[in-house]
Amino acid sequence: MSSSTVSVGRTLTLSVNDKTYETTVESRTTLADCLRNQLGLTGTHLGCEHGVCGACTVLIDGRTARGCLMLAAQAEGCAITTVEGLSPTGELQPLQQAFWDCHGLQCGFCTPGILLTLTELMRDDPQADEKAVRLALSGHLCRCTGYQNIVAAALSAVEQLRETS
Amino acid sequence: MNELTSRHVGKRVRRVEDPALLRGAGRFVGDIEPPGTLHAAFVRSPYAHALINAIDVAAAAEMPGVIAVLTAVDLAKVLTTLRMPLGFPTTTLPPDITPFVLTPEEVCYVGEAVAMVLATSRYTAEDGAGAVLVDYEPLPVLADCRDALVAGSPKVRREAVDNVLCQFKVGYGDCEGVLATAPHVFKERLHQHRGGAHPIEGRGVVASFDRQEGTLSVWSSTQMAHELQFTVAEMLGIQEQSVRVVAPDVGGGFGAKFLVYPEEIAIAAASRLHGCTVKWIEDRAEHFVSAIQERDQHWDVEIGVDDDGMILGVRGRMIHDQGAYTPQGINCAYNAATAVTGPYVVPNYELDVYVAQTNKVFTIPVRGAGYPEGTFVMERLLDRVARELQIDRALLRTRNLIPADQMPYVKPLKNRAGHPITLDSGDYLACQSKVLEVIDYAGFAARKALAREQGRHIGIGLAHGIKGTGRGPFESASVKIAPSGRITVSTGAMAMGQGLETALAQIAAEALGASIESIDVVSGDTAAISMGIGGFASRQTITAGSSVLLAARAVSDKALKVASQMLEVAASDLVLRDGKVEVQGIPEMSVPLGKIARLLRGIPGYDLPDGVGAGLEATIHWEPDAMAYANTFHACEVEVDVETGGVHLLRYVAMQDCGRLVNPLIVEGQIHGGIVHGIGNALFEYMRYDENAQPLSTTFADYLLPTSTEIPPLELLFMESPTTSNPLGVKGVGEVGTLPVTSAIASAVDDALSEYGVRIAAVPIDPVRIVEQIEGRQYR
Numbered sequence: 001m002s003s004s005t006v007s008v009g010r011t012l013t014l015s016v017n018d019k020t021y022e023t024t025v026e027s028r029t030t031l032a033d034c035l036r037n038q039l040g041l042t043g044t045h046l047g048c049e050h051g052v053c054g055a056c057t058v059l060i061d062g063r064t065a066r067g068c069l070m071l072a073a074q075a076e077g078c079a080i081t082t083v084e085g086l087s088p089t090g091e092l093q094p095l096q097q098a099f100w101d102c103h104g105l106q107c108g109f110c111t112p113g114i115l116l117t118l119t120e121l122m123r124d125d126p127q128a129d130e131k132a133v134r135l136a137l138s139g140h141l142c143r144c145t146g147y148q149n150i151v152a153a154a155l156s157a158v159e160q161l162r163e164t165s
Numbered sequence: 166m167n168e169l170t171s172r173h174v175g176k177r178v179r180r181v182e183d184p185a186l187l188r189g190a191g192r193f194v195g196d197i198e199p200p201g202t203l204h205a206a207f208v209r210s211p212y213a214h215a216l217i218n219a220i221d222v223a224a225a226a227e228m229p230g231v232i233a234v235l236t237a238v239d240l241a242k243v244l245t246t247l248r249m250p251l252g253f254p255t256t257t258l259p260p261d262i263t264p265f266v267l268t269p270e271e272v273c274y275v276g277e278a279v280a281m282v283l284a285t286s287r288y289t290a291e292d293g294a295g296a297v298l299v300d301y302e303p304l305p306v307l308a309d310c311r312d313a314l315v316a317g318s319p320k321v322r323r324e325a326v327d328n329v330l331c332q333f334k335v336g337y338g339d340c341e342g343v344l345a346t347a348p349h350v351f352k353e354r355l356h357q358h359r360g361g362a363h364p365i366e367g368r369g370v371v372a373s374f375d376r377q378e379g380t381l382s383v384w385s386s387t388q389m390a391h392e393l394q395f396t397v398a399e400m401l402g403i404q405e406q407s408v409r410v411v412a413p414d415v416g417g418g419f420g421a422k423f424l425v426y427p428e429e430i431a432i433a434a435a436s437r438l439h440g441c442t443v444k445w446i447e448d449r450a451e452h453f454v455s456a457i458q459e460r461d462q463h464w465d466v467e468i469g470v471d472d473d474g475m476i477l478g479v480r481g482r483m484i485h486d487q488g489a490y491t492p493q494g495i496n497c498a499y500n501a502a503t504a505v506t507g508p509y510v511v512p513n514y515e516l517d518v519y520v521a522q523t524n525k526v527f528t529i530p531v532r533g534a535g536y537p538e539g540t541f542v543m544e545r546l547l548d549r550v551a552r553e554l555q556i557d558r559a560l561l562r563t564r565n566l567i568p569a570d571q572m573p574y575v576k577p578l579k580n581r582a583g584h585p586i587t588l589d590s591g592d593y594l595a596c597q598s599k600v601l602e603v604i605d606y607a608g609f610a611a612r613k614a615l616a617r618e619q620g621r622h623i624g625i626g627l628a629h630g631i632k633g634t635g636r637g638p639f640e641s642a643s644v645k646i647a648p649s650g651r652i653t654v655s656t657g658a659m660a661m662g663q664g665l666e667t668a669l670a671q672i673a674a675e676a677l678g679a680s681i682e683s684i685d686v687v688s689g690d691t692a693a694i695s696m697g698i699g700g701f702a703s704r705q706t707i708t709a710g711s712s713v714l715l716a717a718r719a720v721s722d723k724a725l726k727v728a729s730q731m732l733e734v735a736a737s738d739l740v741l742r743d744g745k746v747e748v749q750g751i752p753e754m755s756v757p758l759g760k761i762a763r764l765l766r767g768i769p770g771y772d773l774p775d776g777v778g779a780g781l782e783a784t785i786h787w788e789p790d791a792m793a794y795a796n797t798f799h800a801c802e803v804e805v806d807v808e809t810g811g812v813h814l815l816r817y818v819a820m821q822d823c824g825r826l827v828n829p830l831i832v833e834g835q836i837h838g839g840i841v842h843g844i845g846n847a848l849f850e851y852m853r854y855d856e857n858a859q860p861l862s863t864t865f866a867d868y869l870l871p872t873s874t875e876i877p878p879l880e881l882l883f884m885e886s887p888t889t890s891n892p893l894g895v896k897g898v899g900e901v902g903t904l905p906v907t908s909a910i911a912s913a914v915d916d917a918l919s920e921y922g923v924r925i926a927a928v929p930i931d932p933v934r935i936v937e938q939i940e941g942r943q944y945r
Contacts (some may be wrong), residue, residue, distance in 0.1 A: 026288065033287075042196040043189020045416070047365040048449035052865035056367055083189030096187040100179055103830045106838065107662025108186030109193065109366040109416030137873035141865060143365050143417050144662050146841030147873040162352055 012076050017085030032056040032067030032077050043083040043112050054140035057113030058082050064120050083112035095157040104146030104153030114140050118154050128158050173671040177830040180667040183464035191414040194386045195371040195446045201610035205445040206290035208280040210272035213524040213858035215301040225296035230289035236280045241435045245402045252493035260526050261324050264490040266430045273322050274526050276454025302342040306524045308858040310486035313521035317838050321522040330487050334694035335502040337458040337577035338513030342859050347469030351549045355464040356927040360850035362531045366416020367447035370429045372436035383410045388423040388659050389699035394691045397433045412689030418529040421456045423701045434534045452877045453863040461486040464669040468546040474554050474561045478513030488527035489519050497535040503578050504539025507563045508593045508629045524858040526859045531581035532842050533903040534931035544628040544908035566593045588794045590886040595796040595821040595836040604800045604818045624917025629902030633792035634897020635707030641697045643781035644720050650744050650759030655687045657697010658709035664831040668706050669713050676717035678741030704895025711787040712892045719783035727774045793888040795823045795896040799905045803913040811934030820882040824896035825863045839902020845871045847910040851929050
C-alpha cells in the first residue's frame with residue numbers, strides 16, 4: 001500500500017437532467033457515487049454494487065446503465081438522466097402516477113432504477129405487453145412487491161400513453 | 166370500531182408515503198451526511214474460526230485520509246461492555262453467548278468484525294481496511310449443525326460449554342403410546358433452508374456525538390428505534406434521554422433490521438471517541454456475511470394416522486442452526502416447533518429441539534419467523550399420508566382441519582410469552598374450498614393427463630398456513646391536534662415500506678372525522694414518543710393501530726366535551742367532521758378542532774375548560790391479551806422440465822384471512838411480497854457454505870432472489886373473519902403470505918413427477934436432485 005491509494009482529483013463536467021455540473025472526483029469514483037456524494041442527487045440508490053440489483057440504474061444518452069458499474073469519468077459528454085429528472089417540476093409524470101395509483105412500490109428503494117428502465121421501455125416499445133414489461137423488469141430486484149403491482153403500474157402507464165398519443 | 170362509518174378504513178387509499186419516493190426525494194440513511202462526516206469500514210474475518218494473534222494497524226493508520234483504526238481495545242474505553250446484550254433475556258440460556266461489538270481474541274464466523282477504519286471517504290476507509298494486517302491462527306470449524314450433537318466435534322467458540330446451545334421439548338399427550346399402536350406410521354427426514362432477508366437497502370448507521378451537549382444522534386436503518394436508543398445508552402454509559410435515534414426511510418427489513426447490531430454500537434462508540442459524525446453503510450457483500458440469516462433446520466419426524474388418515478400423533482426431532490452467537494434468543498426454533506400442528510387437530514404431539522451452534526453468522530427470524538418451517542413439516546407429512554393411503558390431498562386436510570365451529574380453539578401449547586396458543590377465529594375449510602374452486606382442482610386430473618399426452622409434466626399443490634400475529638407487550642401511539650388544526654400521530658411502530666403511515670392515518674382520520682391529508686404520521690423517531698417496540702411479527706396494524714384508534718377516540722371525547730361547553734350543546738348531539746366539532750344536522754354551528762387545541766394549550770392565568778385537562782392529545786400503549794391468528798391457503802400449478810429439473814410456476818392462487826382489512830391495496834401488496842419471498846425460499850435462495858463454513862454465495866449473481874420473469878400473476882382471495890383480540894378486528898398481514906409457499910410448491914412438484922416417485926424433502930428445491938430422483942439415483 002502506498003500513498004497512491006488516494007489518487008489525484010479529476011475535474012469532470014457532467015450533464016445530468018439537462019443541468020451542467022462541474023465536479024472533482026477520484027478517477028475510480030463510480031457514477032452512482034458521484035451522483036450521490038458529489039452532486040447530491042441521492043435518488044439514485046445502491047442495493048448491491050455488484051451490478052445485479054438494478055437500483056442504481058440511470059439513463060446514459062437515453063440507454064439504461066448501472067450507475068455502480070460505470071465510472072463517473074466515463075459519463076463525461078453524455079446526457080445523464082436520474083430519477084430526479086423524471087419530474088423536473090415536481091409534478092408526478094404518468095409513469096410515476098401509475099406507480100402511485102397501482103401501489104407499485106413499497107419501501108421505494110428499488111423504485112428509482114425501475115422507473116428509468118420503464119421509461120426506456122415505454123419509449124422504445126410503446127406497445128409493450130406484460131411479457132415485455134416482465135422481461136425489462138427482470139434486471140431489477142425488488143423484495144417488497146413481488147413485482148405484481150410494478151407490472152400493473154407499467155401496463156397502466158403504457159395504456160395511458162397509447163390513449164394520449 | 167363498529168360504530169365508525171367507514172370513510173377511510175377499509176378503503177383502497179393511495180399511500181401517503183409514495184410521492185416523495187417516486188420523485189427520488191426519499192431520505193434513507195445513506196442520504197444523511199452532515200458536513201465533516203467520517204466514513205467507517207470494517208475489517209472482517211476471512212476465517213470461520215480462528216484465534217487473533219495480533220492486529221497490525223500501522224500501515225492502514227499511515228494512509229492519507231485515514232483518521233483512525235479502532236480495535237476492541239479502543240472501543241472498550243467508551244463502552245460499558247464489549248458484548249452485546251441478549252435481545253430477549255431469559256434464564257434458560259447459558260451466559261456469554263452474544264456477539265462482541267468488535268471481537269477481541271477469537272473470530273467465530275466469516276464476516277465477524279475485528280477492527281474498523283475511520284477515514285474521510287468511504288473509498289479511503291475501505292482502502293484502510295484492506296491494509297489492516299491481522300495474524301490469524303485458524304481453529305477447527307463446526308460447519309454443519311448436525312455435527313454439534315456429535316461428541317468431540319470442534320468447539321464453536323472456545324468459551325462454549327457445549328455446541329448445543331440448549332435443548333427443549335414441545336408437546337402434549339402420549340405420542341409414544343399412540344404411535345406404537347397407530348394403524349399407519351410414516352417417517353420423513355426433511356431439511357429446510359431459508360437464506361437471508363435481503364432488503365434491497367442494506368443496513369446502515371450514522372452517529373453524531375455533540376461534545377458540547379453530551380448528546381448522541383443516531384440515524385439507523387432499523388426495525389427497532391427505541392431498543393437501539395436504550396442499548397446505545399446502556400453500552401455507552403449515557404442517559405437514554407441523551408440519545409436520539411431516528412429511522413429515516415427504511416428500504417425494507419424482513420427481519421434483517423430487527424436487531425441491535427454490533428456495528429450500530431461500534432459506530433456510536435467511534436462517534437463518541439472522536440467527537441464527530443461517523444457513517445457506515447453496509448455493502449451487499451457485508452450483508453451476505455454479517456447480517457442475520459434464518460437458516461437450516463433438519464427434521465426427523467413421524468406421523469401416526471388411522472385408516473381414514475385422521476391424525477393420531479406427530480413426533481420427532483429438530484436440529485436448528487443458531488450460528489456462532491445468540492444475539493436475541495431461540496424464538497425461531499421455538500416458533501417452528503410450536504407451528505407444526507398449525508390449523509389441524511393433532512391429538513398428540515412431541516418434538517425434541519436441539520438449538521445447535523455453528524461457525525456461521527447468527528440467525529434470528531426472517532419474514533415468517535419459524536412458521537414456514539413448521540408449516541412445511543406438517544404439510545409434507547400430510548402429503549405423504551395422502552400418497553400412502555391413496556386419499557386425495559384436499560380431502561385428507563378437510564378431515565383433519567379444525568372446524569370453524571370449534572373457534573376459538575385452544576391448543577395445548579404455549580406461545581413464548583407463556584400463554585396458551587388460542588386460534589381466535591377463521592374458517593379454514595371455507596378458505597380451502599374457495600381456492601380449490603378457483604383453481605379448478607376437480608378438473609386438474611384431466612388437465613394433467615392432457616399435458617402428459619403433450620409430453621409435459623404438470624402438477625398441482627396445496628397447503629395451509631396459520632400464524633400468530635400482533636405480538637405484545639404493547640405499542641405506543643400518541644395523537645395530538647395542533648392549534649393549526651393539523652393532526653400528528655406519533656408511534657413507536659416502525660415504517661419500513663409496508664405503508665404503516667397510510668394505515669395509521671386512515672385509522673386516525675376515521676376516528677376523528679378528519680381527512681387523511683390533515684394528518685402527519687411520525688414513526689421511528691425516539692424524540693417523537695418516549696417508548697416503542699418496533700416492527701416484527703406482523704404486529705403493527707394490530708398494536709399501533711389499536712393504540713392510534715384508542716388515542717384518537719380519547720382526543721375525540723375531549724374535543725366533544727370542550728365543544729359542548731363552547732357551543733352549549735350536549736356532547737351527545739355533537740359530531741366530529743372535516744376538522745370541526747359540529748352540531749349534528751346543523752353544520753353551521755361548529756367549532757374547529759384547532760380552536761379547541763388552542764384553548765387546551767392554556768392561556769396564562771386563565772382556567773382550562775372544565776373536566777378535560779390540558780392538551781388536545783392522548784397517548785396510549787395498547788397491550789394485546791392474545792395473538793390474532795391469521796390463516797391462509799395456497800394452491801399452485803407447476804410444470805417441471807424432466808430434462809433439467811427446472812420448476813416453472815404456471816398459476817398461483819392464495820386465500821388470506823387477515824381479519825378486517827384497513828387498506829386492501831396495501832394488504833394485497835404485502836401478500837404479493839410475502840408469497841414471492843416464499844417462492845424464493847422454495848426455488849431459488851440458497852446461502853451456500855463449503856465444509857469450512859466459508860460462504861460461497863455472496864453476490865446476487867450467486868444467491869438468487871426471484872425476479873419478475875419467474876413469477877406468475879398471483880391471484881389473491883380474501884376472507885374477513887374479524888378477531889375480538891383487538892379493537893380494530895384486524896390480524897397481521899406482513900408474513901402470512903410466506904408461510905405455505907414452500908409446502909404448496911413442493912406438493913405440486915411431487916404431483917407433477919408422481920410417475921417417477923419424486924418426493925421433495927428439502928427446500929429450496931434443487932433441480933439436480935430432481936433429475937437424480939427421476940433417473941432413479943439415490944436421494945442424498
